[in-house]
Amino acid sequence: MAILSSSIARKVAMALSGLFLVLFLGQHFTINITSVIDPDTFNSWSHFMGHNILVQFILQPVLIFGVVFHFVMGLILEIRNNNARQISYKSFKGNKNSTWASRNMIISGAVILAFLGLHFYDFWFPEIIHKYVESNPLDATRYYPELLHKFESPVRTGLYCLAFVLLMLHLWHGFSSSFQSMGWNNKYSKGLRAFTQFYAIFIPLGFIFIALYLHFIQ
Amino acid sequence: MKLILKIWRQKNNQAKGELKTYPLDGIEGDMSFLEMLDILNEGLINKGEEPVEFDHDCREGICGSCSLQINGEPHGPDRLVTTCQLHMRMFNDGDTIIIEPFRAKAFPVIKDLVVDRSSFDRIQQAGGYISVNTSGNTIDANTIPINKHDADESFNAATCIGCGACVAACKNASAMLFTSAKVSQFALLPQGRIEATERVLNMVAQMDKEGFGNCSNTGACEIECPKGISLENIARMNREYLGASLKG
Numbered sequence: 015m016a017i018l019s020s021s022i023a024r025k026v027a028m029a030l031s032g033l034f035l036v037l038f039l040g041q042h043f044t045i046n047i048t049s050v051i052d053p054d055t056f057n058s059w060s061h062f063m064g065h066n067i068l069v070q071f072i073l074q075p076v077l078i079f080g081v082v083f084h085f086v087m088g089l090i091l092e093i094r095n096n097n098a099r100q101i102s103y104k105s106f107k108g109n110k111n112s113t114w115a116s117r118n119m120i121i122s123g124a125v126i127l128a129f130l131g132l133h134f135y136d137f138w139f140p141e142i143i144h145k146y147v148e149s150n151p152l153d154a155t156r157y158y159p160e161l162l163h164k165f166e167s168p169v170r171t172g173l174y175c176l177a178f179v180l181l182m183l184h185l186w187h188g189f190s191s192s193f194q195s196m197g198w199n200n201k202y203s204k205g206l207r208a209f210t211q212f213y214a215i216f217i218p219l220g221f222i223f224i225a226l227y228l229h230f231i232q
Numbered sequence: 233m234k235l236i237l238k239i240w241r242q243k244n245n246q247a248k249g250e251l252k253t254y255p256l257d258g259i260e261g262d263m264s265f266l267e268m269l270d271i272l273n274e275g276l277i278n279k280g281e282e283p284v285e286f287d288h289d290c291r292e293g294i295c296g297s298c299s300l301q302i303n304g305e306p307h308g309p310d311r312l313v314t315t316c317q318l319h320m321r322m323f324n325d326g327d328t329i330i331i332e333p334f335r336a337k338a339f340p341v342i343k344d345l346v347v348d349r350s351s352f353d354r355i356q357q358a359g360g361y362i363s364v365n366t367s368g369n370t371i372d373a374n375t376i377p378i379n380k381h382d383a384d385e386s387f388n389a390a391t392c393i394g395c396g397a398c399v400a401a402c403k404n405a406s407a408m409l410f411t412s413a414k415v416s417q418f419a420l421l422p423q424g425r426i427e428a429t430e431r432v433l434n435m436v437a438q439m440d441k442e443g444f445g446n447c448s449n450t451g452a453c454e455i456e457c458p459k460g461i462s463l464e465n466i467a468r469m470n471r472e473y474l475g476a477s478l479k480g
Contacts, residue, residue, distance in 0.1 A: 020440055021436070021439070021447070023473075094446060095405070098406070098444055103301060104238075111456055112403075112451055112452040199463060
């Protein structure tokens with residue numbers, strides 16, 4: 015199948031996996047913001063997400079696959095792109111014709127990936143151990159105190175905020191770019207771009223606000 | 233105007249190149265960039281040195297031959313012009329100008345600033361044409377009604393001169409803007425629809441085979457294109473490609 019090895023098919027695959035992760039981010043933010051608004055709701059929704067069979071055994075593996083696929087495909091594209099220009103320019107003024115965010119998706123992506131490592135270490139692995147290794151009894155009130163505990167450290171809070179800034183840059187280019195990759199460029203594109211750029215700022219800023227709020231209320 | 237030129241010199245495809253410095257005096261703002269290089273070469277020839285090789289032909293922005301990376305931008309700091317249309321008034325007295333060949337694996341350097349852009353020709357040959365009966369029964373194209381928007385879009389795509397600035401500007405050395413312009417100019421017209429499926433599949437396959445990079449939608453190609461070819465063409469090619477792939 016020639017389509018699987020073509021540059022356009024790879025870009026479309028990258029775009030689709032990216033859009034899936036963008037949707038997930040919105041869902042993650044919606045749950046997290048409840049920790050600021052109403053901790054009981056946060057506990058309730060977290061408990062649901064942590065114990066619903068559909069979420070745990072279908073959506074979660076699909077999400078992990080989406081993240082790994084997006085990263086691996088991004089790496090493959092980056093290697094191929096670097097190979098397409100083996101001798102670099104002595105002078106290359108990329109800032110004259112494109113944004114830093116658009117040219118450095120691999121850098122912002124790598125930082126987000128490193129952040130995901132920290133995020134998994136902080137939340138996902140302890141959660142898996144708590145539920146499936148230690149088989150602790152159900153406790154629907156433990157999520158908010160655990161969340162607060164993680165944001166006690168100013169270093170960890172700072173790292174989270176830094177990662178969200180890079181996420182902002184990644185989304186700023188990636189979200190609208192995904193529609194272009196899928197062939198969507200028409201009279202509605204200007205409005206769509208405005209929405210994607212609003213989303214790219216609003217969601218990461220929201221995550222930064224949550225991290226800072228949880229840190230400073232302690 | 234006095235200038236310091238730093239020019240890429242490379243004897244042949246296999247040799248290792250380097251930037252060489254040439255001071256130049258007596259340049260006027262009304263001169264074109266290529267005329268400035270002509271003056272440099274006259275001086276080099278008079279001194280018994282080898283002149284700087286660079287591509288040029290029409291010198292009026294039509295042929296797409298001139299292909300120089302000037303101070304980090306294809307065709308230099310001006311917009312919507314080729315190197316031959318770039319005037320020296322865009323520079324200041326005492327400026328240092330770095331001149332390099334367009335860089336891409338698919339554009340190997342032949343000598344100095346001259347690169348082999350035959351990869352573009354091979355992409356064109358893979359599908360950048362329509363089959364028309366020329367045996368005497370040729371139907372006048374004007375007898376087929378075409379709405380103005382499509383005709384204009386097709387014409388705009390057809391103004392691509394294949395200079396390679398899009399590849400040179402792209403951080404990935406992608407040829408998507410060129411290929412998409414050549415796909416679009418036919419895809420938008422009824423005469424081009426007949427071979428549309430094979431065209432886009434074959435041209436994209438050839439583009440990939442030549443070793444160009446992937447498009448990451450930075451938009452640098454559109455900004456640097458001397459003919460203002462739009463990114464909409466890339467989106468159109470992506471649509472055409474996905475549709476053609478599903479069609480088989």
